[in-house]
Amino acid sequence: MRAVRLTHWGGPPVITEVERPEPRSEEVLVRVEAAGLCGSDLHVIAAAPGALPYLTPFTLGHEIAGRVAGSGPDATGPPTGERVVVYGPWGCGRCGHCSTGAENYCDRRPALDAVRAGTGAGLGRDGGLADFVLVPSGRLLLPVGDLAPTQAAPLSDAGLTAYHAITGIRQALDEAGGGAGGASVAVIGVGGLGHLAIQILRATTSAQVFAVDIRDDAIALADDCGAHFGTLVRPDTADVLRKRSGDAGVDAVLDFVGTSATLRLGVSALRAGGQLTLVGSGGGELTVRKPGALPPGLRMSLPFWGTRPDLERVIALARSGAVRVETKQFPLSRAPEAIDTLRSGAVRGRAVLIPD
Numbered sequence: 001m002r003a004v005r006l007t008h009w010g011g012p013p014v015i016t017e018v019e020r021p022e023p024r025s026e027e028v029l030v031r032v033e034a035a036g037l038c039g040s041d042l043h044v045i046a047a048a049p050g051a052l053p054y055l056t057p058f059t060l061g062h063e064i065a066g067r068v069a070g071s072g073p074d075a076t077g078p079p080t081g082e083r084v085v086v087y088g089p090w091g092c093g094r095c096g097h098c099s100t101g102a103e104n105y106c107d108r109r110p111a112l113d114a115v116r117a118g119t120g121a122g123l124g125r126d127g128g129l130a131d132f133v134l135v136p137s138g139r140l141l142l143p144v145g146d147l148a149p150t151q152a153a154p155l156s157d158a159g160l161t162a163y164h165a166i167t168g169i170r171q172a173l174d175e176a177g178g179g180a181g182g183a184s185v186a187v188i189g190v191g192g193l194g195h196l197a198i199q200i201l202r203a204t205t206s207a208q209v210f211a212v213d214i215r216d217d218a219i220a221l222a223d224d225c226g227a228h229f230g231t232l233v234r235p236d237t238a239d240v241l242r243k244r245s246g247d248a249g250v251d252a253v254l255d256f257v258g259t260s261a262t263l264r265l266g267v268s269a270l271r272a273g274g275q276l277t278l279v280g281s282g283g284g285e286l287t288v289r290k291p292g293a294l295p296p297g298l299r300m301s302l303p304f305w306g307t308r309p310d311l312e313r314v315i316a317l318a319r320s321g322a323v324r325v326e327t328k329q330f331p332l333s334r335a336p337e338a339i340d341t342l343r344s345g346a347v348r349g350r351a352v353l354i355p356d
């Protein structure tokens with residue numbers, strides 16, 4: 001089978017012919033029908049030797065949809081032929097967090113990384129930029145019904161991460177809902193995650209949604225996704241957002257970029273007691289000091305990926321038609337081109353690769 005593999009740190013991903021894995025014990029083999037590309041893939045590809053607790057070579061791809069193609073004798077989960085998405089954070093499956101489906105916060109992650117077990121598919125373990133992917137357990141597979149695979153795959157990472165980030169601001173939105181204009185949320189970065197966050201906010205909250213990006217076509221996408229207002233980044237963007245929110249400031253900011261500039265913009269637009277959620281891995285920094293310039297009562301969170309119950313909910317939203325993924329599709333054979341296109345910022349929505 002073909003697999004897009006990181007053969008050594010600092011090298012380019014290479015489409016390689018490898019043995020199709022045989023599922024044993026609880027393992028399940030999935031025939032990949034679509035696999036999304038993520039900004040984190042770019043970070044993994046660019047990582048210096050030793051920066052990540054993963055051993056090369058391994059196959060990339062942590063945003064996967066396909067059909068169950070076989071399973072080991074002790075496997076559970078969806079039957080052969082069922083179309084599924086892969087829940088990507090592969091935890092120990094037994095600790096306090098994993099037992100509630102929050103394998104994204106597995107208590108044993110350091111120990112798993114120490115034995116080079118990796119974060120999950122495409123993140124130290126062989127992932128789904130391939131014809132097949134081997135999943136450690138059927139508990140990591142969620143059925144998607146009649147969703148197209150190119151719509152389903154992005155839900156497992158972009159959709160799940162956006163949904164989980166929004167669960168963390170619901171309290172701030174509920175507390176603010178009684179205000180004059182109701183609650184308001186700024187979505188900074190309208191890419192693969194941001195465009196889905198806008199749709200999830202519109203489908204599950206009554207908040208006013210304001211989108212911010214540096215690209216005209218991203219602001220147009222935000223509008224298509226139901227944002228009440230969109231603006232390019234300008235020197236006065238924080239003031240523009242504060243005015244839009246009724247002068248007090250927005251109740252929550254979802255920063256899907258995560259640079260020092262977007263963090264500064266976020267806290268400048270927030271009202272007192274507001275919630276800043278840092279999702280993007282832009283490597284930005286924010287000085288937290290008292291006394292200081294941050295809004296009083298600031299609440300901050302750094303969510304990571306999402307839980308299995310979150311993924312069930314975002315699949316249900318997509319199946320209801322409330323969430324639709326904007327995709328730019330590539331055949332698997334053009335994976336290097338897809339990666340370069342993502343890196344150049346030229347992907348509107350999410351890049352998805354399809355085994356050709």
Ligand code: FEH
Pocket residue numbers: 038039040041119123157158161304305
């Ligand atoms: C995965 C692994 C490591 C860092 C970040 C991520 C995200 O892409 C998951 O959504």
Ligand code: ZN
Pocket residue numbers: 038039040041062157158
């Ligand atoms: Zn990702």
Ligand code: ZN
Pocket residue numbers: 091092093094095096097098099103105106107108109
């Ligand atoms: Zn665990």
